[in-house]
Amino acid sequence: MALHFELVTPAKLVRSEEVHMVVVPGSEGExxxxxxHSPFMSTIRDGALQVFKTAGAAPETIMIQGxxxxxxxxxxxxxxxxxxx
Amino acid sequence: MxxxxxxxxxxTSVKSTQKITKAKQMVxxxxxxxxxxxxxxxxxxxERLTSVMASLAxxxxxxxxxxxxxxxxxxxxxxLVVVNTDKGLCGGLNAxxxxxxxxxxRQLIADGKDVELYLVGRxxxxxxxxxxPERIGNQFDTSQVREPGFExxxxxxxxxxxxxxxxxxxxxxxxxPVFKSALAQDPTVQQIVPVPAPxxxxxxxxxxxxxxxxxxxxxxxxxxxxxxxxxxxGALLEIAASEQGASxxxxxxxxxxxxxxxxxxxxxxxxxxQAAITTELVEIIAGAEAL
Numbered sequence: 001m002a003l004h005f006e007l008v009t010p011a012k013l014v015r016s017e018e019v020h021m022v023v024v025p026g027s028e029g030e031x032x033x034x035x036x037h038s039p040f041m042s043t044i045r046d047g048a049l050q051v052f053k054t055a056g057a058a059p060e061t062i063m064i065q066g067x068x069x070x071x072x073x074x075x076x077x078x079x080x081x082x083x084x085x
Numbered sequence: 086m087x088x089x090x091x092x093x094x095x096x097t098s099v100k101s102t103q104k105i106t107k108a109k110q111m112v113x114x115x116x117x118x119x120x121x122x123x124x125x126x127x128x129x130x131x132e133r134l135t136s137v138m139a140s141l142a143x144x145x146x147x148x149x150x151x152x153x154x155x156x157x158x159x160x161x162x163x164x165l166v167v168v169n170t171d172k173g174l175c176g177g178l179n180a181x182x183x184x185x186x187x188x189x190x191r192q193l194i195a196d197g198k199d200v201e202l203y204l205v206g207r208x209x210x211x212x213x214x215x216x217x218p219e220r221i222g223n224q225f226d227t228s229q230v231r232e233p234g235f236e237x238x239x240x241x242x243x244x245x246x247x248x249x250x251x252x253x254x255x256x257x258x259x260x261x262p263v264f265k266s267a268l269a270q271d272p273t274v275q276q277i278v279p280v281p282a283p284x285x286x287x288x289x290x291x292x293x294x295x296x297x298x299x300x301x302x303x304x305x306x307x308x309x310x311x312x313x314x315x316x317x318x319g320a321l322l323e324i325a326a327s328e329q330g331a332s333x334x335x336x337x338x339x340x341x342x343x344x345x346x347x348x349x350x351x352x353x354x355x356x357x358x359q360a361a362i363t364t365e366l367v368e369i370i371a372g373a374e375a376l
Contacts, residue, residue, distance in 0.1 A: 006129075008129050008130045008133060009235075010127055010131075010235045010238075010314075010315060010318050011123070011126060011127060011234065011235060012126035012127070012129075013126065013130075026298055027298070027299065028298050028299060038294075039294070039295040039296065040295065040296045040297075040298070041137070041141075041295055041297050041298070041304060042297070042298035042299075042304075043299070043304055043307050066311075067311070068137075068307065070133075072295075077133055079130060079133055079137075079311075081235070081239075081314075
């Protein structure tokens, strides 16, 4: 039960790891991505990305700005222009 | 024949030049490694963006494609975004970029198109102004920043896109060197606006239906400016790496040439010193014999 999660900015690959769940601030509302999510693509608004390493663990928050998220067979890829924290 | 003192002065001067070129070479070598790492780190983003673009662009085709993808329907007015370095001491790099840009501009002018130049970096300004005095548009100054990064790329790209949306031009090309190695940097002309339709990647998830939020078109509309930004950012990284690479090679040559010159001058110096000593001896002996 692991979701492959990648967070990429123009400057570098920030994260590439296996996580339990990621909550993405989509432009039409937040959405959580677990493993096996159907293919999905959304633009994101500026906000906090929450990464749950394991089920029930406290989320790790990453502030992201501008970009979009893509869910495919390979997992979740978030392309953001700016990342803090 | 130059006097001994003059020769000595020249040797000292060439030696200090050699020290400068040697230092510049080592600085460039260190910076090159960093610039290359930065260029490498930027690759994943560009790759993913391109693949997403390709899959989206193939879906949103035809009439409802955004202007940035479909173009204005004409290709009369062209804009060349020429990326040069800010500093010199990097061999023929800037001259090569200027030559590539001028060639492209001349070709477009010969085809009866209007050409405008948008210059990034300080070094290309003078020669391009001389070649095309009427056609210089905006300039973007990167000389105040130490390492041109994404922010600068963002500014350049939004200015270019803004001009496109205002209807100032129909097609934009980016002229920049592609860093191959420290010895070779190829000037490249690449179209950035309208975004060239990417070759449709064979979709690996042919069966799966991708959901889009908001819609495909909205996403694509947001994606295209980002794509242009990424292209410009890539060009900035390439120019940074190319500058250091070219500088390293040029300074290596300069150091070696200075070494050769020093050797030649030293031989000349020793010869004339020997000649002076011999003359002196002959005089003394001749004087002693006369007594």
